[in-house]
Amino acid sequence: MKLTILGCHSATPRTNTNPTSQVLEIKNHMFLIDCGEGTQVELRRHKIKFSRIKHIFISHLHGDHYFGLVGLISTFRLLTRETELHIYAPKGLKKVITLQMKLSDSWTNYPLIFHELDSKKSELIFEDDKIEVHTVPLNHRIYTNGFLFKEKPYERKLDMKAVLKANINMAYFRKLKQGADVVNEDGELIKNETVTLDPRPTKSYAYCSDTKYSEDIIPIIKEADVLYHESTFLNKNEDLCKVTKHSTAKQAATIAKKASVKTLVLGHYSTRYNGYSLFKKEAQEVFENVLLAKDGVSFEF
Numbered sequence: 001m002k003l004t005i006l007g008c009h010s011a012t013p014r015t016n017t018n019p020t021s022q023v024l025e026i027k028n029h030m031f032l033i034d035c036g037e038g039t040q041v042e043l044r045r046h047k048i049k050f051s052r053i054k055h056i057f058i059s060h061l062h063g064d065h066y067f068g069l070v071g072l073i074s075t076f077r078l079l080t081r082e083t084e085l086h087i088y089a090p091k092g093l094k095k096v097i098t099l100q101m102k103l104s105d106s107w108t109n110y111p112l113i114f115h116e117l118d119s120k121k122s123e124l125i126f127e128d129d130k131i132e133v134h135t136v137p138l139n140h141r142i143y144t145n146g147f148l149f150k151e152k153p154y155e156r157k158l159d160m161k162a163v164l165k166a167n168i169n170m171a172y173f174r175k176l177k178q179g180a181d182v183v184n185e186d187g188e189l190i191k192n193e194t195v196t197l198d199p200r201p202t203k204s205y206a207y208c209s210d211t212k213y214s215e216d217i218i219p220i221i222k223e224a225d226v227l228y229h230e231s232t233f234l235n236k237n238e239d240l241c242k243v244t245k246h247s248t249a250k251q252a253a254t255i256a257k258k259a260s261v262k263t264l265v266l267g268h269y270s271t272r273y274n275g276y277s278l279f280k281k282e283a284q285e286v287f288e289n290v291l292l293a294k295d296g297v298s299f300e301f
């Protein structure tokens with residue numbers, strides 16, 4: 001699982017900082033998460049092939065999370081893309097994008113498929129044989145979702161020594177891997193756990209931006225390997241969280257701790273700050289394993 005931060009700042013694009021966008025590479029997918037201004041330039045900078053992006057997840061319709069989208073859609077068209085593009089976003093985005101395409105008479109020559117979201121409950125929005133994506137309803141000034149990307153469980157491993165000893169016909173190996181008990185050549189029932197080993201653990205990534213401190217998300221993101229939680233402010237500006245419905249680094253760390261995640265990645269920093277080491281320091285007073293997102297940085301988990 002590889003996470004590339006294209007941008008991790010709030011509000012406006014500036015010379016050296018980009019608004020929110022990131023790419024999650026997991027099980028052969030390149031999922032684009034949010035698409036602030038400048039995203040397509042950053043994709044090029046990181047040599048991420050446009051054709052590999054087939055699914056885009058937009059958390060909410062504040063500009064710093066999606067103003068790069070219409071440009072990206074338009075560039076895909078100019079590059080004569082043919083493959084489908086799926087966009088998962090709050091209801092209303094389709095209207096915005098189609099109006100822009102209509103007025104410029106620039107309809108895409110590839111299928112553009114909108115999956116508009118309006119549920120306030122977590123829902124499964126994408127699934128294939130290896131992965132699931134669920135929404136994480138967040139509490140922000142407008143309708144907002146985070147996203148939980150989760151590998152599906154792997155098959156159990158055969159303990160070949162035990163399998164041979166138990167005299168099980170090869171025809172049953174598939175069933176064993178799927179967790180079933182089977183009958184051996186002597187007609188005896190063999191309990192699955194006596195001849196198989198636990199599968200390799202699955203990985204998960206929870207993206208939660210933008211949101212005020214909300215413990216409602218804990219059951220959904222519980223024990224995620226990695227949690228990206230916004231930390232727009234430091235402690236000294238905690239009062240701004242109430243008005244803007246954002247979080248401090250310490251609040252993000254509290255969620256990480258209560259949800260028992262393995263790693264917390266902080267981001268969505270307010271552009272009022274010049275350095276970010278204090279974000280880490282304040283978060284680590286609550287939760288040890290903290291990484292700071294930085295524009296252009298990749299993490300492998």
Ligand SMILES: [Zn+2]
Nearest residue numbers: 060062140210
């Ligand atoms: Zn926002």
